[in-house]
Amino acid sequence: MSSKILVVDDKQMMRDSVATTLQRSGYQVVAAADGNAALRMVTRHRPAAVITDLKMPEMDGLELLARLKKTDEQLPVVVMTAYGSIDSAVRAMKEGAFDFIQKPFEGDQLVITMRRAVERFELVRENAALKTHTRSFQETPVLIGRSQGMRSLAQQIQQIALSQGTVLINGESGTGKEVVSKTVHAHSPRRDRVMLCVNCAALSSSLLESELFGHERGAFTGADTLRKGRFELADGGTLLLDEISEISPQLQAKLLRVLQERQFERVGSSVSMRVDVRVIATTNRDLAKAVADGDFRQDLYYRLNVLPIELPSLRQRLEDVPLLADHFLALVAKREGREPKRFDNEALDLLTQYTWPGNVRELQNICERASVLTKGQVIAGRMIEPWLVTATEPEEALGGVKPLEVVQRQQILHALDQFNGNRQQTARSLGIGVRTLGLKLKKWKEQNLVAQSV
Ligand SMILES: Nc1ncnc2c1ncn2[C@@H]1O[C@H](COP(=O)(O)OP(=O)(O)OP(=O)(O)O)[C@@H](O)[C@H]1O
Ligand SMILES: [Mg+2]
Incomplete structure (x- = not known):
């Protein structure tokens, strides 16, 4: 138009x-x-x-x-x-x-x-x-880790980067799905082209549709200008579809068609457009299970799962914790223009025994918080201990000894704390809906199991 x-x-x-x-x-x-x-x-x-x-x-x-x-x-x-x-x-x-x-x-x-x-x-x-939309992709991504899991991941990324196939990255919240996707792009032949990102969980179905495919002027109320979608803008480059499990059945069908035929139409248009976009999708849900439950189209799952990457949780590679901690402490120091602080032995013991429900992002938060709150150069174990909610409880005991709901409540409160009370982020990190989170908190408040201020 x-x-x-x-x-x-x-x-x-x-x-x-x-x-x-x-x-x-x-x-x-x-x-x-x-x-x-x-x-x-x-x-x-x-x-x-x-x-x-x-x-x-x-x-x-x-x-x-x-x-x-x-x-x-x-x-x-x-x-x-x-x-x-x-x-x-x-x-x-x-x-x-x-x-x-x-x-x-x-x-x-x-x-x-x-x-x-x-x-x-x-x-x-x-x-x-x-x-x-590309600001965060400008800097070259760093992937820290020498564990067996990370070494084979690095190898896998190198191979996958060279192919053009669709990538599906699966991993718990905070395991590094976004960094890995950036790394794939940065090592691919498309590295000089644009990489765009869409968070599929952040928008309603109709907004997401015009975000992805664009719309013509007048396609719907409020569409007063023509807008190009991310598929069009990412032509020649890479498109990251974050939290792919959250897209509606209608959009699943449309996405399937782009992946199959590389063709789509802007909302409100009948003209098909062809694009050359490499798609990387991420999820923290088990998509195969979502397919079995009837929540996700099987044909789309197969189209996405051409090159799967499975990210290890941080508790599966605890030997990487000191390395990551050093990296994050150095980052804070660089930002603030001073010498990096370090953890004492007790702190390192605690960090390498913790179960890390929030994975690398949780470790990063702890490093930043500790750097800010510690006056001297050395961060003491007793400072960080209260932040490691499940640190004293072995993982197996979580489901066994305590009733499941208690464990769940602790995890949720901990996550809320980690995200400064932001329910959207908390729910996302736990892989549950915001509404579910709200309902749980309301119930616990009524039973006086959590503070009314939560
Ligand atoms: N191996 C790693 N080396 C260095 N930094 C990492 C690594 N893995 C994750 N990070 C850092 O941890 C933070 C979380 O990573 P990222 O956003 O990629 O996780 P995610 O899996 O996409 O999380 P979510 O599911 O919540 O979206 C980021 O700041 C990222 O830079
Ligand atoms: Mg992410």
Whole structure:
């Protein structure tokens, strides 16, 4: 669908003639007779460019320009100046106009100027979209670990990176699914192309659909501009679909088609687009079980599970804990521009005996918290002990000796603490729904089993 241009002129003849020329070249046009109407229309129609007369009663073109720049710095504004009034053209350019055009002008000249303006706007917007979503992927990922599990993982990543196949990464929360996916991309032939990420659990089904596949202008209420989806924007690169188990049956069908045929349509369009995107999906649920339970399409599961990566939990590779701890302490130190602190022997014993329900992320949090709270250079065991909730209880005892609900309550409270009370993150880390978490907490509060402030 074509881009929209706003034409502003107090003289109707001029307005109409500019509008008609632009419409004939395929643009959608909205028009305003004065500055205030123009400002309202920008909010309502979100044009890709504005062309305005300079001389207008009430608000003149320069003032309109200044106010438009305040609302949206990127919106290109072209000013129309009277023949011979080069001064005002120069002033407008100084004030941030994208370009000027002297009256009288030919239709071609108008169309060429406006096409440049629109293209600039679209380029800027696309870059901004890519930037916000790739920021975290800019730095080269590091994967720390010398355990057998990590060594074979590193080997597996090297092989998988070279192939083009879809990757399915499975692992508990905080085991490093995102770092591993970045590493795969960084070692792949696509490393110089973009890598984008979509969290499938964070959006409603319809929002996720337009996030993934984009939408046409007017495809649904509120869709007032064309929007490219992540599949389109990631063309040539890699797309990470985080928490894939959470997508709706309807989207599962659409995703299956992209994976099978590399084709899809924007929401509200019947035109198929072809893309070359490598998909990496992650999950902390057992997808095979979700298939057996009827929650996840079997055919989609097979399409995703071409190259599976199974991440070991941190408690399965406790020998990596000191190494990881050093790495995280060094990171904090670097950020704060000082020498890294270190754990004393007692602390290291505790850390290497703990069961790590929150895996590497939990260890990272503890390292950061301990660095901040310790005054000297050495972090003492007694400082971190209270944070390691299950540290004194051997893993086997968790389900056996204590009633399951007690264990569950401890885990949940611990996770809540770890995420500073953020229920969304807590629920995610535990692999349960936010609603389930809310209901559990409500029940426990009623029974006075947890603090009312939780
Ligand atoms: N092997 C590793 N070496 C260094 N850092 C790691 C490693 N594994 C994980 N991390 C760090 O631990 C944190 C959590 O990792 P990540 O976000 O990749 O986990 P995840 O499995 O995607 O978690 P979630 O399921 O909660 O999304 C990140 O800060 C990451 O950099
Ligand atoms: Mg993740």
